[in-house]
Amino acid sequence: xxxxxxxxxxxxxxxxxxxxxxxxxxxxxxxxxxxxxxxxxxxxxxxxxxxxxxxxxxxxxxxxxxxxxxxxxxxxxxxxxxxxxxxxxxxxxxxxxxxxxxxxxxxxxxxxxxxxxxxxxxxxxxxxxxxxxxxxxxxxxxxxxxxxxxxxxxxxxxxxxxxxxxxxxxxxxxxxxxxxxxxxxxxxxxxxxxxxxxxxxxxxxxxxxxxxxxxxxxxxxxxxxxxxxxxxxxxxxxxxxxxxx
Amino acid sequence: xxxxxxxxxxxxxxxxxxxxxxxxxxxxxxxxxxxxxxxxxxxxxxxxxxxxxxxxxxxxxxxxxxxxxxxxxxxxxxxxxxxxxxxxxxxxxxxxxxxxxxxxxxxxxxxxxxxxxxxxxxxxxxxxxxxxxxxxxxxxxxxxxxxxxxxxxxxxxxxxxxxxxxxxxxxxxxxxxxxxxxxxxxxxxxxxxxxxxxxxxxxxxxxxxxxxxxxxxxxxxxxxxxxxxxxxxxxxxxxxxxxxx
Numbered sequence: 194x195x196x197x198x199x200x201x202x203x204x205x206x207x208x209x210x211x212x213x214x215x216x217x218x219x220x221x222x223x224x225x226x227x228x229x230x231x232x233x234x235x236x237x238x239x240x241x242x243x244x245x246x247x248x249x250x251x252x253x254x255x256x257x258x259x260x261x262x263x264x265x266x267x268x269x270x271x272x273x274x275x276x277x278x279x280x281x282x283x284x285x286x287x288x289x290x291x292x293x294x295x296x297x298x299x300x301x302x303x304x305x306x307x308x309x310x311x312x313x314x315x316x317x318x319x320x321x322x323x324x325x326x327x328x329x330x331x332x333x334x335x336x337x338x339x340x341x342x343x344x345x346x347x348x349x350x351x352x353x354x355x356x357x358x359x360x361x362x363x364x365x366x367x368x369x370x371x372x373x374x375x376x377x378x379x380x381x382x383x384x385x386x387x388x389x390x391x392x393x394x395x396x397x398x399x400x401x402x403x404x405x406x407x408x409x410x411x412x413x414x415x416x417x418x419x420x421x422x423x424x425x426x427x428x429x430x431x432x433x434x435x436x437x438x
Numbered sequence: 439x440x441x442x443x444x445x446x447x448x449x450x451x452x453x454x455x456x457x458x459x460x461x462x463x464x465x466x467x468x469x470x471x472x473x474x475x476x477x478x479x480x481x482x483x484x485x486x487x488x489x490x491x492x493x494x495x496x497x498x499x500x501x502x503x504x505x506x507x508x509x510x511x512x513x514x515x516x517x518x519x520x521x522x523x524x525x526x527x528x529x530x531x532x533x534x535x536x537x538x539x540x541x542x543x544x545x546x547x548x549x550x551x552x553x554x555x556x557x558x559x560x561x562x563x564x565x566x567x568x569x570x571x572x573x574x575x576x577x578x579x580x581x582x583x584x585x586x587x588x589x590x591x592x593x594x595x596x597x598x599x600x601x602x603x604x605x606x607x608x609x610x611x612x613x614x615x616x617x618x619x620x621x622x623x624x625x626x627x628x629x630x631x632x633x634x635x636x637x638x639x640x641x642x643x644x645x646x647x648x649x650x651x652x653x654x655x656x657x658x659x660x661x662x663x664x665x666x667x668x669x670x671x672x673x674x675x676x677x678x679x680x681x682x683x
């Protein structure tokens with residue numbers, strides 16, 4: 194019988210997990226595509242979801258560079274949406290556009306998300322650490338029954354990830370040194386930025402993030418403290434650490 | 439059969455409840471007194487709890503006036519504790535003092551708190567809005583099973599209640615106009631400050647806040663939007679509003 198490998202030592206010190214949300218906890222592609230289809234808009238739901246999401250990083254860069262004043266994600270999503278609707282000649286009145294924009298408040302969790310979080314919450318503090326604004330994250334948690342101990346957002350720090358202020362601000366608010374906080378994400382760049390601030394890292398690939406045909410971001414082995422197949426696997430690794438104590 | 443009075447109209451607009459915590463949700467007097475007794479310190483637990491709490495408002499005033507730089511409640515509690523221990527000649531090493539200071543992270547909810555919050559959470563967003571720091575509030579919620587949707591703290595705004603920045607900052611983060619947010623507290627001054635910012639108010643008296651012989655703060659009728667005997671009663675009033683819709 195092969196012996197199980199010892200649990201990663203980094204896990205033993207960790208007292209709080211901070212989760213990236215869009216893509217890592219919830220399926221933005223499937224949720225947005227379904228909502229666009231359901232409304233019968235004259236566009237392809239999947240293509241529209243990808244285009245909307247593609248506007249996200251450039252919009253945050255406009256805030257980072259000072260080209261735009263601080264604008265929360267609801268505001269950035271709406272700017273991008275208005276552009277896409279105009280580009281595609283889709284007429285939508287203000288109320289319908291505002292409601293469609295709130296589709297981001299209603300994104301569905303991946304099938305393992307709630308079960309894994311419930312299990313992890315028994316042992317450790319679980320918090321969001323998302324570029325999404327706080328009210329968006331709170332609405333999403335109520336809608337999807339995500340059992341966060343704390344809802345932390347880039348909005349609290351006036352900076353978007355991957356700016357250092359977000360990772361270090363989260364550790365400060367949680368009252369912990371960075372090495373006792375672990376960032377959980379499906380995006381290697383988010384994890385690398387967290388690691389550069391001294392946080393621990395857990396990589397949870399989400400191969401369907403960009404839809405059935407979508408490419409995953411490349412990631413080499415051995416770069417992160419933990420790699421887990423999903424949140425239930427992450428919780429199982431956590432239980433192994435506790436059993437080994 | 440007497441007809442039930444109509445539910446207060448203010449409740450119909452409210453989409454989020456912000457709760458004061460020390461005294462309103464948890465019993466600081468009983469929890470601190472019990473912890474001091476349990477440790478066998480040569481002081482009266484109840485008297486010590488009252489003296490510790492009595493240092494709280496003056497310490498926040500030192501921050502407000504600029505006499506102290508921003509210091510979170512863990513820090514202020516520790517300053518007050520060190521003074522009390524010195525005054526009473528109680529020797530306590532740094533580790534024991536730090537652990538005693540964290541007694542404020544372990545305050546026990548009132549008997550109705552969890553049941554009422556669980557019921558309210560079904561209909562409305564429930565958040566803390568406390569001068570306690572975020573990590574204190576998160577630890578307390580995990581320990582006492584308080585099911586907050588969001589943990590909001592004065593710390594996020596760099597101001598202590600009753601400064602306006604705290605009430606208006608909470609409404610902003612929740613994405614709501616002030617009149618759709620209701621402050622819930624057992625302290626009339628906290629509610630009056632919230633009302634001055636346009637928030638709705640619910641007064642929940644906690645006659646035992648200062649211990650069995652303690653005086654309650656005076657409060658006249660008709661000043662607040664809602665008066666409830668406890669959180670279960672507040673939830674029942676909420677259910678009546680929903681039924682009347």
